[in-house]
Amino acid sequence: MELKSNVPDGPLEKKWEKHRFDMKLVNPANKRKYKVLVVGSGLAGGAAAASLGELGYQVECFCYQDSPRRAHSIAAQGGINAAKNYRNDGDSVLRLFYDTIKGGDFRAREANVYRLAEVSNAIIDQCVAQGVPFAREYGGLLDNRSFGGAQVSRTFYARGQTGQQLLLGAYQALERQIGLGAVKMFARHEMLELIVIDGVAKGIVVRNMVTGEVRSHMADAVLLATGGYGNVMYLATYAKGCNGTAIWRAYKKGAAFANPCFTQIHPTCIPVTGDHQSKLTLMSESLRNDGRIWVPLKQGDTRPPHEIPEEDRDYYLERKYPSYGNLAPRDISSRAAKQVCDEGRGVGTTGLGVYLDFSDATRRLGAPKIEEKYGNLFEMYERITGEDPYQVPMRIFPATHYTMGGLWVDYNLMSTIPGLFALGEANFSDHGANRLGASALMQGLADGYFVAPYTVGNYLAGVKPGTCPSADHPAAQEAVAAVKGRVDRLLSVNGTETPTDFHRNLGKLLWENCGMARNEAGLKKALGLIPELRQRFWENVKVPGSGDDLNQSLELAGRVADFLELGELMCRDALERRESCGGHFREEWQTPEGEALRDDQNFCHVAAWEYTGEQSAPMRHIEPLAFENVHLATRSYK
Amino acid sequence: MEKLINLTLQVWRQKNAQDEGRFVTYEAKGISTEMSFLEMLDVVNEGLIRKGEEPIAMDHDCREGICGQCGLVINGRPHGPRDRTTTCQLHMRSFSDGDTLTIEPFRAAAFPILKDLVVNRSAFDRIIAAGGFVSVPTGCVPDANSIPVPKENADQAFDAAACIGCGACVAACPNASAMLFVSAKISQLALLPQGQPERYRRVRDMVAQMDAEEFGTCTNHGECEAACPKGVSLEHIARMNRDFIKASLTHRPPTQTGGAG
Amino acid sequence: MPAAEQSLAKDVNPGFMDSSVGRKIVMAVTGIIFFGFVTVHMIGNLQAYLGAEAMNGYAKFLHGMLHGAGIWGFRSVMLAAAVLHVWAAFSLTLSNQAARPQGYRVQQFQAATWSSRTMRWSGVVLLAFIVFHLLHLTTGHAHPTFVAGEAYANFVSGFQSVGVSAFYLVAQLCLGLHLWHGIWSLTQTFGWAHPRYDKLRRAFATVMTVLVVGVNLSFPIAVLAGVIR
Numbered sequence A: 001m002e003l004k005s006n007v008p009d010g011p012l013e014k015k016w017e018k019h020r021f022d023m024k025l026v027n028p029a030n031k032r033k034y035k036v037l038v039v040g041s042g043l044a045g046g047a048a049a050a051s052l053g054e055l056g057y058q059v060e061c062f063c064y065q066d067s068p069r070r071a072h073s074i075a076a077q078g079g080i081n082a083a084k085n086y087r088n089d090g091d092s093v094l095r096l097f098y099d100t101i102k103g104g105d106f107r108a109r110e111a112n113v114y115r116l117a118e119v120s121n122a123i124i125d126q127c128v129a130q131g132v133p134f135a136r137e138y139g140g141l142l143d144n145r146s147f148g149g150a151q152v153s154r155t156f157y158a159r160g161q162t163g164q165q166l167l168l169g170a171y172q173a174l175e176r177q178i179g180l181g182a183v184k185m186f187a188r189h190e191m192l193e194l195i196v197i198d199g200v201a202k203g204i205v206v207r208n209m210v211t212g213e214v215r216s217h218m219a220d221a222v223l224l225a226t227g228g229y230g231n232v233m234y235l236a237t238y239a240k241g242c243n244g245t246a247i248w249r250a251y252k253k254g255a256a257f258a259n260p261c262f263t264q265i266h267p268t269c270i271p272v273t274g275d276h277q278s279k280l281t282l283m284s285e286s287l288r289n290d291g292r293i294w295v296p297l298k299q300g301d302t303r304p305p306h307e308i309p310e311e312d313r314d315y316y317l318e319r320k321y322p323s324y325g326n327l328a329p330r331d332i333s334s335r336a337a338k339q340v341c342d343e344g345r346g347v348g349t350t351g352l353g354v355y356l357d358f359s360d361a362t363r364r365l366g367a368p369k370i371e372e373k374y375g376n377l378f379e380m381y382e383r384i385t386g387e388d389p390y391q392v393p394m395r396i397f398p399a400t401h402y403t404m405g406g407l408w409v410d411y412n413l414m415s416t417i418p419g420l421f422a423l424g425e426a427n428f429s430d431h432g433a434n435r436l437g438a439s440a441l442m443q444g445l446a447d448g449y450f451v452a453p454y455t456v457g458n459y460l461a462g463v464k465p466g467t468c469p470s471a472d473h474p475a476a477q478e479a480v481a482a483v484k485g486r487v488d489r490l491l492s493v494n495g496t497e498t499p500t501d502f503h504r505n506l507g508k509l510l511w512e513n514c515g516m517a518r519n520e521a522g523l524k525k526a527l528g529l530i531p532e533l534r535q536r537f538w539e540n541v542k543v544p545g546s547g548d549d550l551n552q553s554l555e556l557a558g559r560v561a562d563f564l565e566l567g568e569l570m571c572r573d574a575l576e577r578r579e580s581c582g583g584h585f586r587e588e589w590q591t592p593e594g595e596a597l598r599d600d601q602n603f604c605h606v607a608a609w610e611y612t613g614e615q616s617a618p619m620r621h622i623e624p625l626a627f628e629n630v631h632l633a634t635r636s637y638k
Numbered sequence B: 001m002e003k004l005i006n007l008t009l010q011v012w013r014q015k016n017a018q019d020e021g022r023f024v025t026y027e028a029k030g031i032s033t034e035m036s037f038l039e040m041l042d043v044v045n046e047g048l049i050r051k052g053e054e055p056i057a058m059d060h061d062c063r064e065g066i067c068g069q070c071g072l073v074i075n076g077r078p079h080g081p082r083d084r085t086t087t088c089q090l091h092m093r094s095f096s097d098g099d100t101l102t103i104e105p106f107r108a109a110a111f112p113i114l115k116d117l118v119v120n121r122s123a124f125d126r127i128i129a130a131g132g133f134v135s136v137p138t139g140c141v142p143d144a145n146s147i148p149v150p151k152e153n154a155d156q157a158f159d160a161a162a163c164i165g166c167g168a169c170v171a172a173c174p175n176a177s178a179m180l181f182v183s184a185k186i187s188q189l190a191l192l193p194q195g196q197p198e199r200y201r202r203v204r205d206m207v208a209q210m211d212a213e214e215f216g217t218c219t220n221h222g223e224c225e226a227a228c229p230k231g232v233s234l235e236h237i238a239r240m241n242r243d244f245i246k247a248s249l250t251h252r253p254p255t256q257t258g259g260a261g
Numbered sequence C: 001m002p003a004a005e006q007s008l009a010k011d012v013n014p015g016f017m018d019s020s021v022g023r024k025i026v027m028a029v030t031g032i033i034f035f036g037f038v039t040v041h042m043i044g045n046l047q048a049y050l051g052a053e054a055m056n057g058y059a060k061f062l063h064g065m066l067h068g069a070g071i072w073g074f075r076s077v078m079l080a081a082a083v084l085h086v087w088a089a090f091s092l093t094l095s096n097q098a099a100r101p102q103g104y105r106v107q108q109f110q111a112a113t114w115s116s117r118t119m120r121w122s123g124v125v126l127l128a129f130i131v132f133h134l135l136h137l138t139t140g141h142a143h144p145t146f147v148a149g150e151a152y153a154n155f156v157s158g159f160q161s162v163g164v165s166a167f168y169l170v171a172q173l174c175l176g177l178h179l180w181h182g183i184w185s186l187t188q189t190f191g192w193a194h195p196r197y198d199k200l201r202r203a204f205a206t207v208m209t210v211l212v213v214g215v216n217l218s219f220p221i222a223v224l225a226g227v228i229r
């Protein structure tokens, strides 16, 4: 397998412009002869489907929710970055590029990241024109804030619902195209297989989740914008339905899977209350600006927080990182929290939690000020936990939040299977080993509005119009049969454990061994246990009901089956990457102060895995990363 | 603090759109008050699966009150007893030991039941497709700051845009009217300069589609606002009515566009 | 309907009267005419307290406006409004019932009032009342001692029947129910909403309802109590 990044040559700032000129155009009269499938209707998929429909291609768009408006992008709270420099505080495309590369701990491709920074401004223009109600100042112009430790104010936001508003903008553009007949929408349809003919992606197999009908959709190009796979950990901030199925099927059909072990753990989530817990809810990071994080000094101290005197408290972040304190980056504070809980000093009924205490800030600023700043967050916390954070300290715990890994794609966002593109969180492209706050939304929309519409056109210009194979093609029929077979197999096991049982077990296993901190022994242990769990799944899972109607257990079982394979690849990737970088922290590679220790000598590359069959181990390929415009530097937050 | 409670659930079960449907009673034992409502149903469902029965089908996704996919009628209130709270954010501490809960799907002709508690809300999508957008092709737009928007308008537009499309307004309305949902979008775009060019056409088209979907009509009961988890205000219905009147009074037949050439 | 078969009504833009909002507006326009009428009518009827002369003079004045054309002009507007109002009420009720073919087992109302939920029933009672009322005090067909042109006498003798007065009282209560929601509702339909004045809208509806109904109730009571005779 060859990993050709297809980065255009020329100076960094000119690459995208030059590439756009070099790309072939499709004759307008021919556009409607091409069919393009877009799987996913989040920021990436929704934007791409709308834009491609507008250009004149025949587009079909799929999502598993009941409406494209509900894609997981809707949950993003904080904001979206752009290098507008509206604050006159020294921001620029170059600076956004640099921050993103550095934030990603130098494991992303320079040219992609630069392009991302370059189109970021157009995204804001586009969204504002669509009527997205971004926050404004009294002068009527757009407001910005600084986010995720950035030193410039470049984050555009819409209260705490930026993702929702951006997604609704894209959704409305998409619905407009649906109304015009340019895009056909298939909601409640789940992609379960990719159809590859002569090595080229030519269609997908979907299951209608209401009727159970399994059928193929054939096309000239397939775009996967199916989001991240963080639900592999069971408890995560993702929507319950998020899955890795689409990209996993593509991987098994030959698309390389890049950096699967790069996951991001967010430090401020509402902790687990018990085994019934089904997901975790994110609390905005901004809380750390005024809250102080602590745990009891002694193990097993069960006194209520206000009865624990100062001298029995450990403000561990302030202690370990005196200069950044409670504002230490996401990965560092997440790891520190896990560490104190592992020491038995965690708080709450489960012992998995640390206090985020506002009593000092309340004393200093007064309760009204705290309410003004964090009122809505406190309210949300109260709704979920039933505790009043004005009275008792909040409890927080880290949770899986984003996956930087995904399908390997070249500069054109095309995977190693020609005709198969991956957009948004589903690809690996722009965030390296760690994603900065407010840049996932940026990437999703950049891919969907401003990259894929050009690069997909360029690809189609090389495909003869009207050559899209029919559904009778043996490869298509075979894929449909395979999906039906799998559905039948899941229904026929008839064991005693539920799909959720397996999902929860897998999640625990990965969280323990391939979570915030990883080591060789743990990863090897997981690599031994996951195949066992998978085998037990296929022998003992219980999926009631039939395949011919709406069957939520069946849907979940299919996703868990894929997670059981994907989890193993994550561990394998984590084991092979013998360095620490960004979200990937190998305990063996840390500085004496406990900081991540990169190994640029041996691991300054993307690891992309190739599927080689059920019985054989996947193959690791590398795409070396060259840094010509920035210097490799070490992060320090002491 | 966590407590364990026992509940009796009367749940609407309906195999598919054709099935008649009926209430079935389940006992939910040892439910932690820390659970969310959906987690409580998860526990019941896990028990059903273990017994080889089909779990209760229900819609949900984000489980944090933003996607709008969840929605049950609990003891006669869409999204349950807590104001401004979606079903997924409702927690069991809102209930007491020994309670009997009646759990029904959203009921409206425009929201046909697919299975158990799952309904089809795609009528909402078609209403948006009929005009709930600003026609801006990708890329052909001015700089974001070239049109200032008074903060007050932007904030008000936001209040309308906060709608999550859950359909609780329809479920709550004695007439199964979709006015609150439809007016939220119309009002959002009517308040922003970007929405002006299509303003009056939009209101006509969206109302026409709303009617075609067989929603009821608004007689100003105000139940929708009370049920709305995002606090979308009746003021938007009023604004939409105003725009509709204006649109009806000033509307011209479309002129022929295009030509030979 | 599968999402793929989405169809839009865009090209078949329905007429104003077919549209749900259009019919609402018909309801509100006719409603406001009724509201205006009952308010003025209530004030006019206050003449009863001034005695026979005042009231008969007032009646004569009304009948003689524009040489008699006035009353017919007014009557045709009222008739048209009544027909439209009843038609719209009927057609909207049908749409609304069709919109929820299957009801809830349990339903807890939060904001809807008894008044808002009984509009169609209070309306029907009002219609029956109006028919009776016209036969009673305008044409005299339902009035045993009716004398044309003697508005005051007809009025007094009419209400001396306890049965008739009782029906009037019930009808006025229905009028109250209908108006209390109706007045608020029409401001909403006309789009007269602003958060600053929202409380005022409710208050206005309450005050006007209490006023109209209170005064109207006083007539039969005053006659029965012998205050007016």
Ligand SMILES: Cc1cc2nc3c(=O)[nH]c(=O)nc-3n(C[C@H](O)[C@H](O)[C@H](O)COP(=O)(O)OP(=O)(O)OC[C@H]3O[C@@H](n4cnc5c(N)ncnc54)[C@H](O)[C@@H]3O)c2cc1C
Residues within 6 Å of the ligand: A039, A040, A041, A042, A043, A044, A045, A062, A063, A064, A065, A068, A070, A071, A072, A073, A074, A075, A076, A077, A078, A079, A080, A162, A163, A189, A190, A191, A192, A225, A226, A227, A228, A237, A238, A239, A242, A243, A245, A246, A282, A401, A402, A423, A424, A425, A426, A437, A438, A439, A440, A441, A442, A444
């Ligand atoms: C709580 C939270 C807060 C966040 N806040 C921020 C923030 O402030 N700023 C920021 O930049 N980023 C944030 N992120 C990250 C960001 O929201 C996501 O990375 C981004 O929205 C992903 O968009 P996407 O279009 O790639 O995928 P998604 O929005 O996840 O969309 C996936 C789509 O694919 C469809 N799909 C998936 N699988 C299938 C299948 N098998 N068949 C058919 N369809 C399928 C789904 O239906 C959906 O339409 C946050 C994430 C979370 C969880």
Ligand code: HEM
Residues within 6 Å of the ligand: B218, B219, B220, C024, C027, C028, C029, C030, C031, C032, C034, C035, C038, C085, C086, C089, C090, C119, C120, C122, C123, C124, C126, C127, C130, C175, C178, C179, C181, C182, C183, C185, C186, C187, C189
């Ligand atoms: C057959 C007789 C009547 C019927 C069936 C009827 C029914 C209705 C109905 C269903 C509504 C709509 C409710 C709403 O939109 O909230 C309504 C509104 C109204 N009605 Fe009547 N009504 C009748 C007679 C009257 C009479 C006699 C009056 C005057 C006293 C009247 C005054 C109003 C007013 C003011 C409204 C409010 C208009 C609006 O909602 O915008 N109605 N009526």
Ligand code: HEM
Residues within 6 Å of the ligand: C038, C041, C045, C059, C060, C075, C078, C126, C130, C133, C134, C137, C138, C151, C155, C168, C172, C175, C216, C217, C219, C220
């Ligand atoms: C207790 C309260 C009421 C009293 C005492 C009363 C009294 C009268 C009287 C005396 C007349 C005859 C006037 C004349 O012919 O010169 C009349 C006419 C009429 N009243 Fe009333 N009325 C009352 C309530 C109402 C209400 C509530 C309505 C409507 C909902 C109404 C509608 C009418 C109409 C339509 C006429 C006929 C006007 C015409 O000549 O065209 N009245 N009323």
Ligand code: SF4
Residues within 6 Å of the ligand: B162, B163, B164, B165, B166, B167, B168, B169, B170, B180, B181, B184, B224, B227, B228, B229, B230, B231, B232
């Ligand atoms: S208006 Fe409120 S209740 Fe109606 S769909 Fe929107 S959020 Fe749900």
Ligand code: F3S
Residues within 6 Å of the ligand: B172, B173, B174, B175, B176, B177, B178, B179, B180, B217, B218, B219, B220, B221, B222, B223, B224, B225, B234, B237
């Ligand atoms: S409850 Fe129904 S009647 Fe109107 S005000 Fe709300 S849509």
Ligand code: FES
Residues within 6 Å of the ligand: B059, B060, B061, B062, B063, B064, B065, B066, B067, B068, B069, B070, B071, B086, B087, B088, B089
């Ligand atoms: S599940 Fe998303 S709003 Fe409830």
